[in-house]
Amino acid sequence: xxxxxxxxxxxxxxxxxxxxxxxxxxxxxxxxxxxxxxxxxxxxxxxxxxxxxxxxxxxxxxxxxxxxxxxxxxxxxxxxxxxxxxxxxxxxxxxxxxxxxxxxxxxxxx
Amino acid sequence: xxxxxxxxxxxxxxxxxxxxxxxxxxxxxxxxxxxxxxxxxxxxxxxxxxxxxxxxxxxxxxxxxxxxxxxxxxxxxxxxxxxxxxxxxxxxxxxxxxxxxxxxxxxxxxxxxxx
Numbered sequence: 121x122x123x124x125x126x127x128x129x130x131x132x133x134x135x136x137x138x139x140x141x142x143x144x145x146x147x148x149x150x151x152x153x154x155x156x157x158x159x160x161x162x163x164x165x166x167x168x169x170x171x172x173x174x175x176x177x178x179x180x181x182x183x184x185x186x187x188x189x190x191x192x193x194x195x196x197x198x199x200x201x202x203x204x205x206x207x208x209x210x211x212x213x214x215x216x217x218x219x220x221x222x223x224x225x226x227x228x229x230x
Numbered sequence: 231x232x233x234x235x236x237x238x239x240x241x242x243x244x245x246x247x248x249x250x251x252x253x254x255x256x257x258x259x260x261x262x263x264x265x266x267x268x269x270x271x272x273x274x275x276x277x278x279x280x281x282x283x284x285x286x287x288x289x290x291x292x293x294x295x296x297x298x299x300x301x302x303x304x305x306x307x308x309x310x311x312x313x314x315x316x317x318x319x320x321x322x323x324x325x326x327x328x329x330x331x332x333x334x335x336x337x338x339x340x341x342x343x344x345x
Contacts, residue, residue, distance in 0.1 A: 152331055163236070163323045163336030164274070207273070214330055216287070218264055220274040 123147070124208045129225045132198045140193040140224055142208030147188050150213035155182065155193045157204040164207065167193065203228045233257055234326050236337025243314055244345055251309045251340045253324030259304035260326035264334070268321040280307050314344040
């Protein structure tokens with residue numbers, strides 16, 4: 121049921137930017153793009169979400185392709201605390217059917 | 231920021247007993263709550279979607295008589311695992327949101343071990 125595709129794992133050096141890609145080629149016009157991250161033995165944490173325009177917050181930036189079939193989560197300066205599994209999820213306008221895919225496990229190298 | 235509290239954080243029970251897990255939205259009214267389970271090294275699997283005042287919608291393959299969900303108020307949802315068996319041992323996570331398109335806020339999960 122997950123409608124997104126992400127690389128299984130990525131590595132980044134500490135203090136460098138990280139670009140986490142997500143493909144969602146079957147996205148509908150009313151699906152919001154959400155990103156969450158999860159540390160071991162914890163519940164997921166909200167990172168950012170958007171519909172069409174690029175979004176920025178204190179944690180990250182979200183770049184959405186013009187055709188909305190892909191998006192990229194950008195962490196501007198990776199820290200060791202950013203090591204986690206990152207999930208890209210489509211949420212319908214109705215709000216239900218919030219399915220997780222396999223996510224990307226990010227390793228940050230000191 | 232919005233907080234979702236989940237209790238207990240861990241529980242050990244004997245096979246055949248029932249366990250109740252509570253999920254509370256502490257500073258907002260949640261129109262919808264979700265329940266997930268997660269096995270080691272795997273992603274979260276949606277079990278059911280719970281809307282206040284109505285019956286939960288269960289995902290295919292999830293036994294509604296075994297996993298009882300009650301969303302009695304806009305701030306509380308409960309998941310009861312009835313007649314638990316060792317294969318029910320897992321990490322159970324709830325989440326809640328104010329509105330359909332607003333971000334989800336997750337509890338810290340409940341580690342259930344059935345012996």
